[in-house]
Amino acid sequence: AQSVTQLGSHVSVSEGALVLLRCNYSSSVPPYLFWYVQYPNQGLQLLLKYTSAATLVKGINGFEAEFKKSETSFHLTKPSAHMSDAAEYFCAVSKDTGRRALTFGSGTRLQVQP
């Protein structure tokens, strides 16, 4: 069975500081990995996804993530936080078994301090 662990349910950074949100996955086969963002009272928006084409994945809004198989990690980073980045972030995994079911982590709420 596949699973996702997000370390830190809350992360607080100052505006302009580095954002690092951690995600570790457990999967018996090479997975597809995703990062989604959710703003209050909204659905999920895809930030980026890893599909084995490249280990460093660039997404929207300046976010990127690096797939590290040896560490089973897919951490999300952004060099400089902006106030508008305050939201909840979810890491998710799925398998290429003909199914689109996503397994989500528990989420990390990002606060950005002025």
Place this chain on the structure above:
Amino acid sequence: KAGVTQTPRYLIKTRGQQVTLSCSPISGHRSVSWYQQTPGQGLQFLFEYFSETQRNKGNFPGRFSGRQFSNSRSEMNVSTLELGDSALYLCASSLNTRASGGDEQFFGPGTRLTVL
């Protein structure tokens, strides 16, 4: 192009009632998935429909069911509501006809269900 739409956005029901939620995928998308989001359990996969067929189901009781119509619109139904069914129900649609876990899923804003 319009995004995924879900109706209603908010719903209040009492225990024992049943409820039907609706999802209209992005035009041209044939796959629709449903997820439940609660503070305690987080985001959990309910089921996926493709070409009017349920292709995958999560670990939920039989009170949770769904269907997909020929125009790809989908509905989910919850019967005999329990307090624990209070949640945000999210619908997501995907474009690719080839079933793939790597397909991007586009999420709707969700339906907030409150069971009293």
